[in-house]
Amino acid sequence: MKSNPKITLSGMHTYTLTVYGELDGDFIATFCPPRTRPVFTGKTIRLDNLQVDQSGLLGILRSLHNRGCVLLSLSIDPGETP
Amino acid sequence: MESSREHAFPRPLIATKFYPPPAPARSVKRPDLVARIEEGLRFRHPLILISAPAGYGKSALVAEWRESVQRTVTWLSLDDSDNEPLRFFLYLIAALQKADPTIGTELRALLEANQLPPRETLVALLTEDLLASKISLVCVLDDFQSIQDPFIFDILQELIAQPLPLQFIIVTREDPAMPLGRLRAHAQLTEIRAADLRFTKKEIESFFRELIQIPLSEAELSLLEQRTEGWVAGLQLVALSMKGRKDPSAVIASLSGDNRHILSYLTEEVLKQQAPTVQEFLLQTSILTKFNADLCNAVAQRSDSAWLLEQLLTSNLFLTPLDDEGHWYRYHHLFADMLLGLLRRSQPQQLQGLHLRAAKWFEHQDMPLEAIDHALAAADFARSAKLLEKHTWTLLNQGYARQVEAWLQSLPAEWRARSLRANLSFAWMYLLRGNFAEVMPYLEQVESALETAAAEGDLQAECLALKANLKQAQGRIMEAIEHAENALNVVSPENIRVLGLAYLGLGAGYRQAGQFDRAVEALQQAVHFSRDSGDSVTGALAISHLVLMSLQYGRLTFAEQVSTQMIEQMEKSKEAVSPIIGAVYGALGLVYYERNQVEQAREAYLRGIQLSTFLGHRASLVYTKLNLARLLLTEGDLDGAVKNLQDAQELIQAGAPGWLRPSLIAHQVEYFLAVGNLPEAEAILQQSGITDGDKVIHAPDEIQLAYLHILLRHREEEHLREGIKLAERIVTVAEGSQRNYTTMLASVLGALIHEKLGDAKSASEWLERALAIAEPEGYLRSLVDKGAEVAQILRRLKKKTDYVHKLLAAFPVMERTSIRSHPPEGLVEPLSERELEVLRLLAKGTTYAEIAEQLVVSLNTVRFHIKSIYRKLGADKQVKAIERAREVGLLE
Numbered sequence: 001m002k003s004n005p006k007i008t009l010s011g012m013h014t015y016t017l018t019v020y021g022e023l024d025g026d027f028i029a030t031f032c033p034p035r036t037r038p039v040f041t042g043k044t045i046r047l048d049n050l051q052v053d054q055s056g057l058l059g060i061l062r063s064l065h066n067r068g069c070v071l072l073s074l075s076i077d078p079g080e081t082p
Numbered sequence: 083m084e085s086s087r088e089h090a091f092p093r094p095l096i097a098t099k100f101y102p103p104p105a106p107a108r109s110v111k112r113p114d115l116v117a118r119i120e121e122g123l124r125f126r127h128p129l130i131l132i133s134a135p136a137g138y139g140k141s142a143l144v145a146e147w148r149e150s151v152q153r154t155v156t157w158l159s160l161d162d163s164d165n166e167p168l169r170f171f172l173y174l175i176a177a178l179q180k181a182d183p184t185i186g187t188e189l190r191a192l193l194e195a196n197q198l199p200p201r202e203t204l205v206a207l208l209t210e211d212l213l214a215s216k217i218s219l220v221c222v223l224d225d226f227q228s229i230q231d232p233f234i235f236d237i238l239q240e241l242i243a244q245p246l247p248l249q250f251i252i253v254t255r256e257d258p259a260m261p262l263g264r265l266r267a268h269a270q271l272t273e274i275r276a277a278d279l280r281f282t283k284k285e286i287e288s289f290f291r292e293l294i295q296i297p298l299s300e301a302e303l304s305l306l307e308q309r310t311e312g313w314v315a316g317l318q319l320v321a322l323s324m325k326g327r328k329d330p331s332a333v334i335a336s337l338s339g340d341n342r343h344i345l346s347y348l349t350e351e352v353l354k355q356q357a358p359t360v361q362e363f364l365l366q367t368s369i370l371t372k373f374n375a376d377l378c379n380a381v382a383q384r385s386d387s388a389w390l391l392e393q394l395l396t397s398n399l400f401l402t403p404l405d406d407e408g409h410w411y412r413y414h415h416l417f418a419d420m421l422l423g424l425l426r427r428s429q430p431q432q433l434q435g436l437h438l439r440a441a442k443w444f445e446h447q448d449m450p451l452e453a454i455d456h457a458l459a460a461a462d463f464a465r466s467a468k469l470l471e472k473h474t475w476t477l478l479n480q481g482y483a484r485q486v487e488a489w490l491q492s493l494p495a496e497w498r499a500r501s502l503r504a505n506l507s508f509a510w511m512y513l514l515r516g517n518f519a520e521v522m523p524y525l526e527q528v529e530s531a532l533e534t535a536a537a538e539g540d541l542q543a544e545c546l547a548l549k550a551n552l553k554q555a556q557g558r559i560m561e562a563i564e565h566a567e568n569a570l571n572v573v574s575p576e577n578i579r580v581l582g583l584a585y586l587g588l589g590a591g592y593r594q595a596g597q598f599d600r601a602v603e604a605l606q607q608a609v610h611f612s613r614d615s616g617d618s619v620t621g622a623l624a625i626s627h628l629v630l631m632s633l634q635y636g637r638l639t640f641a642e643q644v645s646t647q648m649i650e651q652m653e654k655s656k657e658a659v660s661p662i663i664g665a666v667y668g669a670l671g672l673v674y675y676e677r678n679q680v681e682q683a684r685e686a687y688l689r690g691i692q693l694s695t696f697l698g699h700r701a702s703l704v705y706t707k708l709n710l711a712r713l714l715l716t717e718g719d720l721d722g723a724v725k726n727l728q729d730a731q732e733l734i735q736a737g738a739p740g741w742l743r744p745s746l747i748a749h750q751v752e753y754f755l756a757v758g759n760l761p762e763a764e765a766i767l768q769q770s771g772i773t774d775g776d777k778v779i780h781a782p783d784e785i786q787l788a789y790l791h792i793l794l795r796h797r798e799e800e801h802l803r804e805g806i807k808l809a810e811r812i813v814t815v816a817e818g819s820q821r822n823y824t825t826m827l828a829s830v831l832g833a834l835i836h837e838k839l840g841d842a843k844s845a846s847e848w849l850e851r852a853l854a855i856a857e858p859e860g861y862l863r864s865l866v867d868k869g870a871e872v873a874q875i876l877r878r879l880k881k882k883t884d885y886v887h888k889l890l891a892a893f894p895v896m897e898r899t900s901i902r903s904h905p906p907e908g909l910v911e912p913l914s915e916r917e918l919e920v921l922r923l924l925a926k927g928t929t930y931a932e933i934a935e936q937l938v939v940s941l942n943t944v945r946f947h948i949k950s951i952y953r954k955l956g957a958d959k960q961v962k963a964i965e966r967a968r969e970v971g972l973l974e
Contacts (some may be wrong), residue, residue: 010276059257
């Protein structure tokens with residue numbers, strides 16, 4: 001069904017997401033799943049170790065969008081399925 | 083001015099949205115997941131989140147849970163049109179009222195009249211009602227992914243954050259943009275996600291063996307689990323595809339690709355197995371988001387739809403009932419998407435005809451939302467434009483602004499330009515919301531169309547009336563009057579709604595131009611026509627202009643008559659009140675105050691403040707708070723006065739109409755003079771740009787009078803002489819335009835300056851001029867508040883009328899009332915006389931309705947008093963309030 005059978009619609013996966021905008025630590029604590037690690041470089045913020053399923057990922061993207069953040073990149077971390 | 087322009091005719095709510103879908107008759111039970119929902123509720127988690135992509139059985143799980151418990155559950159199925167705060171909260175409250183009709187009654191009336199209260203008010207009222215409710219509720223919000231509006235999230239977060247007897251179950255395809263991380267960290271969230279919802283191999287086995295009666299081998303089960311990932315919709319389609327096949331295993335073997343591909347493939351497989359009639363029916367009705375047999379007959383041009391729907395239901399073909407009566411249905415969203423995709427690919431030529439027949443059916447049933455949707459899908463722009471012309475205003479008032487705007491934008495430019503009424507409706511909506519910049523594009527569209535087309539006179543008249551109201555709100559008075567007069571010239575006599583609007587623009591224009599009689603005449607016409615046409619908002623605006631203007635012109639009796647009449651009508655009416663009503667209470671309070679009826683004045687002010695806060699009408703709130711500040715100041719309650727002045731200042735800074743600023747400055751000056759701080763009073767005026775007498779002559783009346791008051795407080799003759807000159811000038815100008823209130827106040831201040839200069843004769847003459855205005859209208863406090871020197875001049879008058887005696891008698895009365903009635907020990911704020919009355923009746927066990935009857939007020943008024951009593955006594959329940967009242971000695 002898939003080239004990588006580990007990646008599924010229902011499963012949790014680990015992502016790295018980079019946005020441009022203003023975010024603070026409070027956003028991570030308030031909206032992100034536990035163990036998410038923010039890395040701030042100027043106005044670019046990278047969210048490492050973002051462990052979510054597809055519905056959760058959509059929700060995070062929407063929250064970032066509502067805060068005026070611009071999505072720069074999104075990648076799935078291979079072999080990091082929690 | 084956020085409100086509806088016409089009589090509130092709320093469209094009945096769509097009943098199917100509150101209907102909880104029944105658990106599927108044949109399904110694998112999921113006791114572990116049901117137990118998890120229950121556990122979350124037992125632990126008082128405010129939010130149970132069920133988040134997974136479509137087809138994972140989210141709604142079916144909640145339906146199974148609902149049928150297995152004894153809880154009070156309300157259900158609300160959401161769709162894209164609910165992503166507007168006004169509409170969302172109207173439906174949410176209606177859903178909560180299914181369990182307890184007392185929740186949100188006031189809010190609902192407001193929302194039905196297209197008034198969205200401010201955030202704080204909305205939360206406070208809902209919270210209060212929920213706390214007062216004796217029922218513990220669970221509210222299911224299904225298809226919550228449709229909601230993306232930040233205001234809605236914000237309010238829901240507030241409700242979730244508070245310890246209320248309300249818990250939410252949110253069913254969604256994507257996580258809501260709400261602080262789920264915080265809820266998780268505080269163990270306030272139960273989550274059921276796709277990984278929890280996917281069927282295990284054991285459940286797949288049970289599903290095929292028990293429900294479909296197709297036993298599968300271990301290898302087949304493994305393959306099926308691997309291919310479908312336990313995705314319920316996929317499994318159901320596999321089962322349907324297997325029915326009647328000699329080799330069911332072939333279906334499993336044929337599965338390849340991702341979920342979407344499987345779904346598409348299986349839908350075609352399932353369809354192939356149906357009779358041609360059913361296949362055709364499924365494809366043709368896939369254009370409908372909800373349907374009944376009659377609609378299906380019309381769209382598919384057949385007469386056996388009722389029977390076919392029965393067949394689909396029996397075959398478990400993804401048909402979901404939307405009501406108990408079996409009238410309305412919808413297909414499972416995924417199945418509908420697939421069917422529609424198939425229809426588009428296989429028979430695209432059918433689409434237009436199907437949509438057109440649907441549009442006609444909905445139009446005939448007076449269901450404009452659906453009719454417009456289908457008319458646009460059928461590219462029938464003439465019909466779409468006609469429907470928009472007819473229904474835009476009503477739909478805007480029902481909170482469909484975003485949707486109607488999107489429809490209007492999706493019309494080709496030439497049709498949009500022809501939709502004059504629809505554009506005009508948008509222009510009115512933005513004008514009433516005070517958003518002038520947004521008015522212009524719509525108005526320009528109408529105007530340019532009017533230039534090129536031979537438009538009917540009434541449309542032109544309405545456009546002119548709108549411009550008149552826009553211009554007067556922007557302070558462009560002469561243009562406002564001109565547009566209003568032009569509107570009246572072209573409007574047909576039977577179009578009473580537009581007549582009312584044109585007269586409103588004319589009256590408001592004349593008011594600002596200082597033409598009292600003309601303004602009264604026009605505004606009275608506006609009241610008359612708006613009453614006949616049922617346009618309550620225009621009526622309320624005209625009355626508020628009349629009342630505030632009457633006070634400015636010293637017509638106390640007229641102001642009292644008009645405001646009392648409006649308040650009585652509003653109290654009797656079951657409709658939502660107009661937002662401007664707070665200012666009308668503020669004005670009536672001022673009438674009472676001037677006549678030295680201090681307690682009645684206080685009560686009116688407090689009611690005005692409550693209503694203005696509740697309705698989010700900032701201008702009314704500022705106006706009433708300033709009036710209350712004056713009352714508190716004369717009572718010696720300096721803290722109370724300062725608090726209200728500060729509130730008013732903050733509100734003005736946050737954005738209130740400019741005409742309130744002079745009033746604020748005048749009240750601030752009055753305060754500093756009352757506390758003997760002349761430098762600060764002067765500084766206030768200087769900050770507002772009034773540095774000398776030359777500048778003040780161009781300022782509004784209130785500023786001129788404040789400056790005159792400051793001059794009176796000086797000891798130097800030079801200042802006092804300047805005061806005399808200014809008083810003379812103010813009186814001359816005010817008399818010329820009949821601004822009697824200004825004439826009266828300037829005359830009193832002039833009299834006091836003459837008295838200070840030792841000119842007793844002139845002082846008496848000036849005061850007599852003031853009395854000539856004050857006596858017929860019954861003014862007392864404007865004279866009494868100026869101090870003992872006024873009494874001194876009055877006593878010297880040779881001719882002492884009854885009124886003069888009454889005035890003199892009011893001085894000691896004022897002294898009595900100036901000693902602040904301290905609240906009982908332990909209370910921060912005293913209860914008003916009316917609140918004490920209500921409290922005593924409550925203590926006797928009198929019901930709200932009986933109290934309303936005994937005190938001849940509306941039930942809403944009683945509720946307002948009770949809320950105020952609770953607040954002052956620091957109680958949240960009746961029993962506690964009575965207990966507390968006894969403790970502080972308010973009750974025997």
